[in-house]
Amino acid sequence: MDELIKEIAALESRLSEIAAKMKAIDAAATKTGNQLSEEQETEWESLDHEADSTQAAIARKRKALGVHNAASISTGRMTAPNAPNTPQITGVRDRVEDDPRRGFRSLEDFAQSVRRACTPGASAEMDPRLKISAAPSSPHTTYVGEDGGYLAPPEFRTGIWDAAVDESTLLAMADVQPTSSNRVIQTKNEDMPWSTSGIVAKWADEATQYTETRARFKQEEVNLHKCYVFTTASDEELEDAPLLESRLLIGAARAIAWKVDEAIVNGDGQGEPLGFFRAGSGGALVSVAKVASQTADTINATNVATMYSRLLRTGNGAPFWMINPDAAPQLYVMTIGDRVIWTPPSEGFKDAPGGFLLGLPILFSQHCETLGDKGDINLVDLRAGYAAYNKQGGIKFDSSIHLYFDYGTMAFRWTVRIGGKPHLSAAVSANNGSATFSHFVTLDARA
Secondary structure: OHHHHHHHHHHHHHHHHHHHHHHHHHHHHHHOOOOOOHHHHHHHHHHHHHHHHHHHHHHHHHHHHOOOOOEEEEEEEEEEOOEEEEEEEEEEEEOHHHOOOOOOOOHHHHHHHHHHHHOOOOHHHOOHHHHHHOOOOOOOOOEEHHHOEEEOOHHHHHHHHHHHHHHOOOHHHOEEEEEOOOEEEEEEOOOOOOOOOOOOOOOOOOOOOOOOOOOOOEEEEEEOEEEEEEEEEEHHHHOOHHHHHHHHHHHHHHHHHHHHHHHHHHOEOOOOOEOOOOOOOOOOEEEEOOOOOOOOOOOOHHHHHHHHHOEOOOOOOOOEEEEOHHHHHHHOOOEEOOEEOEEOOOOOOOOOOOOEEOOEEEEEOOOOOOOOOOOOEEEEOHHHHEEEEEEOOOOEEEEEEEEEHHHOEEEEEEEEEEEEEEOOOOOEEOOOOOOEEEOEEEEOOOO
């Protein structure tokens, strides 16, 4: 047991060192307009990740000591009769750091506490919940009180990430993988079953030698890019808890969700994910030509049928139509012969609010181009065709009272790192014929 206590003491000492280093980085950033350099950002995130893993190790060792219920140990170097100079249990304290809200009722409650703590002359009356949050054994809330900034309690960070994912219609449909790095090396195999290279099945006569085939893998670098919301709240707004929760948490979640979804569709890969629509010009996007002499600003059944025929179908896919709402009136009356090819949503199909086109669900989206332009109607399979990566830990949430102290305003910042690009680097050629196929199919302009 003494050995466990020594290990806990060492881990808590390391947490203190991590907190000091993070505080130094934050202080340096404050002098340069609260902007972290790439090197500082990488170091901060590495320290934050180490703090999380160290805290987890402490929790495991505390459980081994059998003190994981209503109380938690704190350790220190004390002289004991039977073990000089070894760490001993010196007392107990309420485990408020296990509360994801750190004892705060709401974001407004947390913001008011920070403001009071950072008001000149008020430090003596600092909210004890902030002091507990500042403890080395609680790396999730980094204390930099003299600079007016506090990393928010976990629930106010993870809550907005959950809300952002709920608001997102596209990110949740992609092949999303968490990562601890800002750069991912994606390994992929683009060979089809009918390819002449890669893993190929062959027929053989009795007693003949087998011919070896090998999988071909490509490696591509995917960078995670920073998406943020930076906003402020006046002293008057801080007094209104429902308004603050609605404006900040819901508003920030919706803004991040929209920005990420827009990048999945239209991102150029420069400082943001590469969207499937920008992956054209020899990339993964297949663009279907309009019908000869087709009227401008129209979508017809032939367009839809041709797009459907160019979709690359895979066993793990979940394809859907992504269409600008401007096209809805034309879809509702579209037929092949005397058969309607659009069917309305029925009870139980909550994931197809726009109904079905040729049996596949429709998502009406403002991320699509206006009617008649290339990109107004798209047939996509994000689950099978788009790789997205998000930084482990979700959204980082910081607040500061000093940035706009002379305006009576508190600043809030949410930051998340997201990366993504289509799985395929080029459309797939057919086994027979000259057509190409992809997880992403669009229609040329009809001007």
